[in-house]
Amino acid sequence: MESLKSPATASSHHIVTAGEGLPPEQRGRAILTLLIAVGLATLDTAIANTALPVMATDLHTTPAASVWIVTAYQLAMMVSLLPLAALGEIIGYRRIYIGGLILFTAASLLCAVAWSLPSLTVARFLQGLGGAGIMSVNTALIRFIYPTRSLGRGVGLNTLIVAIAFTVGPSVASGILAIAPWPWLFAVNVPLGIIAIALAFPSLPYTPRSTHHFDIKSAVLNAAAFGLLILAIGEGAHQAAANVVAIEFIAALVCGILLLRRQASHPAPMLPVDLFRRPVFTLSAITAVCSFAAQGLAFVSLPFFFHHDLGRSQVEIGLLMTPWPVAVAIMAPIAGRLSDHYPAGILGGIGLAMLSAGLLLMTFMPEQPSVFEISWRMLLCGMGFGFFQSPNLKALMTGAPPERSGGASGIVATARLLGQSIGAALVALCFSVSVLHGAKLALGLGAAFAGAACLASFLRLLTKTPVSATKP
Numbered sequence: 001m002e003s004l005k006s007p008a009t010a011s012s013h014h015i016v017t018a019g020e021g022l023p024p025e026q027r028g029r030a031i032l033t034l035l036i037a038v039g040l041a042t043l044d045t046a047i048a049n050t051a052l053p054v055m056a057t058d059l060h061t062t063p064a065a066s067v068w069i070v071t072a073y074q075l076a077m078m079v080s081l082l083p084l085a086a087l088g089e090i091i092g093y094r095r096i097y098i099g100g101l102i103l104f105t106a107a108s109l110l111c112a113v114a115w116s117l118p119s120l121t122v123a124r125f126l127q128g129l130g131g132a133g134i135m136s137v138n139t140a141l142i143r144f145i146y147p148t149r150s151l152g153r154g155v156g157l158n159t160l161i162v163a164i165a166f167t168v169g170p171s172v173a174s175g176i177l178a179i180a181p182w183p184w185l186f187a188v189n190v191p192l193g194i195i196a197i198a199l200a201f202p203s204l205p206y207t208p209r210s211t212h213h214f215d216i217k218s219a220v221l222n223a224a225a226f227g228l229l230i231l232a233i234g235e236g237a238h239q240a241a242a243n244v245v246a247i248e249f250i251a252a253l254v255c256g257i258l259l260l261r262r263q264a265s266h267p268a269p270m271l272p273v274d275l276f277r278r279p280v281f282t283l284s285a286i287t288a289v290c291s292f293a294a295q296g297l298a299f300v301s302l303p304f305f306f307h308h309d310l311g312r313s314q315v316e317i318g319l320l321m322t323p324w325p326v327a328v329a330i331m332a333p334i335a336g337r338l339s340d341h342y343p344a345g346i347l348g349g350i351g352l353a354m355l356s357a358g359l360l361l362m363t364f365m366p367e368q369p370s371v372f373e374i375s376w377r378m379l380l381c382g383m384g385f386g387f388f389q390s391p392n393l394k395a396l397m398t399g400a401p402p403e404r405s406g407g408a409s410g411i412v413a414t415a416r417l418l419g420q421s422i423g424a425a426l427v428a429l430c431f432s433v434s435v436l437h438g439a440k441l442a443l444g445l446g447a448a449f450a451g452a453a454c455l456a457s458f459l460r461l462l463t464k465t466p467v468s469a470t471k472p
Contacts, residue, residue: 016205017402021147029203030145031154035161036196037101038138040189041131042165044073044108045417047173048124051182058182061117071234072121076128077135077417078230079223084136085410086270087214093137093144093406094204100133101200105193111186127186132413140409143397144205149340152394156336159389162416163328166295170303171318210268210403218270221259226414228252233425272400272407279463281399281408283456287348287392288415289422290453291355295385296423297446298359301430305362305439310369323375327382328389336390344395345460347387352454354384359447363440384450388457395460423449 016022022030048055048070056066088096107127114120139158146154176184232248256271263269275281299321306312306320331351338347358381366373393412400408426445431438 013206015208016144022145026203027145029199033196033199034138036192037134039161039165041134042162043169047169051173054182059117068121069124072124073128075227076125077132078226080129080132081136081414082222082270082410083219084133085406088137089210089406090214092209093140093207096133096137098200100130101197104130108186108189112183135413136410139397139412140405143405144207152336152340155394156333156390159393160332164325168325212267218262221255222270225252225255233421275400278399280460283460284392284395285411285415287453287456289419290449292416292419293423294446294449296420297442300424300427301439301442320374323378324382327379328386331383331386332390335387339391339394344391345457347391348457349454351384351388352450355381356447356450359443363443
């Protein structure tokens, strides 16, 4: 194991420093493997929800029990994102990424051949661990794949794939289920995963490594804190017993406090409290959590809104959801390039103001809106979300010094998943408050979260980025 901790192990390979970037041809292959894997890992956080009823029936289990198919994946990711990011700083980001990709691909095959709810749940947990290996270091790798002058371009491509994969997940699942049984939802990952693995070995950069040791006790505390938090959020949303939810929240808080105390003097803490001392990084993380909560609120509630409030069919709902990801696809690369020239605080603030306005306009839409009246509001939301994402991601990565790229990358993925989980849980809470107006209440709450994120984004203009954070 000692060889894993020594930078000398990669001495036979060229070590790429942050900001140096790869040669153009190798860069193209490296970013392609990242985009394939990140797309698959993101898609699988959203795709299973659509198929839960079908899988529950086929596996002879109850709808309530089938929720573990989704929960196991989310739990595995949340408990392992930060530990794997920290391990990546020690043994190299490419090792964590390739290992995660191999595990994700193998676990996808296990999901496809699962014969019962327990076997599928275990396979989904392993798939989540693999997804965490991919997501924990992918943005750190981008910092070494692209030179500093064009980092925004790489971030824009990554943002584009993540946003589209999350938003089209239900549509992709519906399309596959229309022509094939549910195991194909997971089987399609296997050939794409193999392609990504074949591209990864010769193209991903070898990066500098830290010399500190991996803190196993902190990893356990981190897993307990985030695992209990996700359980509490999920069970609270499904109206579990109040005392059970309270115990989970309190236990998560205790584990979090113990983790902070243990990590206080660590040179590279797993929960990166050193990075949160940097105002730009903290505000960027708050912006990310709030914006993904807004997205989660919107994308869980909008199908109910279109179906129950507006009386649209399933086919119409799929079409009405399309303008959002289309707008993200257009705006994310543009915003990525603009982030190489303009402050993230301004670009993110503008995008989030558009998202908040779009969600408010959706909330107070006429009672019988036309397709055009719905579509241009959805376009506005998508344009705002796409315009904010790339600059914010770049701000998170450049807000950390190069040697802490792993910690920053872990926070990027954790903020995304935590925000989406909070958003989905709040939708369930909105429907428990009002069955008739739950969807509109959720959209209004999404507008409020987007507004809070907008404020946090503009506040970054009042801070100064440490020179050490941006120096390659």
